[in-house]
Amino acid sequence: MEKTVMTEKTEKTTEEYEKKLKAYYDETGRLTQYPSKRPMRILALTKIAEQFEASRKYTEKEVNEIIRTNIAFGDVELVRREMFQYRLVDRLKDGSAYWREENQRT
Numbered sequence: 001m002e003k004t005v006m007t008e009k010t011e012k013t014t015e016e017y018e019k020k021l022k023a024y025y026d027e028t029g030r031l032t033q034y035p036s037k038r039p040m041r042i043l044a045l046t047k048i049a050e051q052f053e054a055s056r057k058y059t060e061k062e063v064n065e066i067i068r069t070n071i072a073f074g075d076v077e078l079v080r081r082e083m084f085q086y087r088l089v090d091r092l093k094d095g096s097a098y099w100r101e102e103n104q105r106t
Helices: 002-024 038-049 060-070 076-085
Strands: none
Touching: 002 038, 038 060, 038 076, 060 076
């Protein structure tokens, strides 16, 4: 029973963050500012990662373009690195290919 309470609390917290996160997007749906709070960053990064087709390989250039179309600020590299760090996408060691697995966080 305690686990259910924790799940409801987590869901409520996620909903609260998603509501607050809306202020970070412009009218076209692009992220205008990178959130400083980790839970909000993860939600924002997850939204970007959802733009990737599962199991399809992307070049770094293609990844950058997807990110660029989803953000209104210039730090594409930060977003790409953090998507990898939070395991929203995976990549080869040399960074030549990126992909989103079916079972990853998104």
